[in-house]
Amino acid sequence: MSRWRVRSLIFLVYVVIGIYVAWVYDYITPAVLRDIAEALLAIFLWFLILLGVDLHIGG
Incomplete structure (x- = not known):
């Protein structure tokens, strides 16, 4: 294998391993993951927001 x-x-x-440790010690929760997913959707699908589409996940 090459060095890189x-x-x-x-x-x-x-x-x-860092993600696992953060999950176990409750630094990452389902609510945080939902917020990140909503933010990523808004970033990559911003044109849908301008058309009035609601990208919020869940209730």
Whole structure:
């Protein structure tokens, strides 16, 4: 494996472990994930918002 692949793999493992730890210690909750998903939808589908589409997830 090339050097950049090893570094990328190590970085990916580091991020995945960090996400797991944040989830276990309640820094990441379903409400936070829903808010992030809504924000990403608004960013990538902004033209739908201008057309009056509601991109809010859930209740």
